[in-house]
Amino acid sequence: MKKTQLSLSTRAIHGDKLYAYKGPVSLPIYQTTNYRFDTSEDAVRYAKGDPSVYVYTRYHNPTVHDVETKLALMEGAESAALFSSGMAAITTGILAITKSGDEIISTPALYGGTYRFFRDELPKQNIKVHFLDPENLSKISNVATPKTTLVYFETPTNPTLALVDIAEIVRQTRVAEKRIGKKITVMIDNTFASILNQDPFSYGVDVVTESATKYIGGHSDVMAGVVLGKSEYLTKVRGLAKHYGGCADPFAAYLLFRSLKTFELRVERQNKNACILAKALEKNKNVNRVLYPGLPSHPQHKLAKKQMAGFGGMVTIEVKPSKKIAPVEAAAKVCDNLKIAVNAMSLGGVETLVSIPVYSSHVFMTDDELKRHGVTSGMIRISVGVEGIEDIISDFEQALAMI
Ligand SMILES: Cc1ncc(COP(=O)(O)O)c(C=O)c1O
Known part of the structure; x- marks a missing residue:
């Protein structure tokens, strides 16, 4: 049986540790900042991209990696990156898609922190955000310009619990892509619904982000965030995360691992x-x-x-x-x-x-x-x-x- 055919709960409890896996039932916490090299050559192997060499916890950590693998499996993504907060995930995930001069299309009903990031911070980096009312989604293809690289939204929205039609957003974005002749990434903040209630990838959304501080953590005791999507994009996200430094802490990852069992x-x-x-x-x-x-x-x-x-x-x-x-x-x-x-x-x-x-x-x-x-x-x-x-x-x- 393919792992993705297992129920959400089975994936949340066992992750990829199935069948012949031997090892601890719970997740060991690698509470370390750095890792011993076998030989000095390891540093070179790491620099050349060998994923089996661990170097420094801001870059990667086995406990964090295990939870990332489990979240990707649960949410049906090729890959996932865990962050120290939802905002670290959102901002790094967005900056991995956009650069100076680019434009974003979004809806005004966003989590306040994200809205303020769009309103106050992105313009300083010469990234412009167009806010479209959700009833006017058909205008995406009119508003999109060759500079548009991202369509970003939330549903249900905070705090009015209004919905945005996910299928319509994706459909209109694909129309816009054809018109401008280039790829536009569709990204959703799925925090309010969570994967149990809403599966954005099944509608063709490219990137999902979530504040894991909320339903994934579920006990008001851990701050974390996650970005999920295709492996190629996640490689960019991880590269940027090294610079911005919003990496997840191994103990936070362990708490999430524990929380996922009862998600x-x-x-x-x-x-x-x-x-x-x-x-x-x-x-x-x-x-x-x-x-x-x-x-x-x-x-x-x-x-x-x-x-x-x-x-x-x-x-x-x-x-x-x-x-x-x-x-x-x-x-x-x-x-x-x-x-x-x-x-x-x-x-x-x-x-x-x-x-x-x-x-x-x-x-x-x-x-x-x-x-x-x-x-x-x-x-x-x-x-x-x-x-x-x-x-x-x-x-x-x-x-x-x-x-
Ligand atoms: C919908 C939504 N997205 C993102 C965030 C930010 O998450 P965090 O507080 O983990 O940075 C929040 C926080 O309340 C939220 O409600």
Whole structure:
């Protein structure tokens, strides 16, 4: 049986250690910065590209390598590179595709860190980003110029949980490629959905990136990121990672290895809990809107059913405005009165987390930018955990009753 025919969970647990493999059941941590050479000739062999010679952990590390192999196998990629954070993965992955003078097409609803990198940093390197609203994807082929090298997007988007049609993005990009006569890379940040719920490679996406700090890590205790794609591209990414230095730490890699064993169990439970919570909150009189792709009321529910295998663990609610209290104050009051759900940034952990986008991920955005991102001040983003969902529902009900 081919390894890629095994179920996601089997690949996440065993990686490529199957059949005749003899060795430790768990993953040894190579907590070392450098490696002894057999003879001095090893240095030359390494310089000539012999992958069996280990030199220095910023370049490669056996523990990190094992997790990269497992992630590539799980996500159906030829190769993967692990980084010290999602942002290190995203920025290095993008800079391996673009150079001064190039153009990127993206959508405005991005993770705040990525949006600010596009808005504030890339222009300094003479790389221009065109933001297209997701409803206008058909314009990709008009907006693309011979300088366009990358189309970059996220779906579901943070924090509004709007969807971008992956098949349409790929289709429109291929039309644009034909028009300009050159390759444009399509890259997605698949953090919010994770591979269990959404398989971008099956739609012809070229590069997938993820903050492994979230669902892959899943325990709010490890920072990491991953870039996945074709081997030729990953060789470039690794080359650049040596310069930018965002390499993954061996202990972080070990924690991910451990987390991957329960990846499917956790995410399945998060999907289920999120769906139950979203339905319950939709009935709450102090909630104006519940945004969750799995709800029939979600404007893109049909697309969600087409492109997602599960609807994910992220739910966003908007508290009902009242004359007594401003929306952001009402959102803060709910978050401050939760007894089980944790008022903390980040997402994807086993514990339910809440955050107010205008106070956290979107705090530095202008009113105009917030409007373009569809973010309102009464929104609370919920990363649903794996707790008993009845406890979480009661917790939200008592906190919402305070406003
Ligand atoms: C969708 C998304 N992408 C990327 C990142 C960045 O990941 P990290 O914090 O691991 O650098 C985040 C962080 O919240 C995120 O939500």
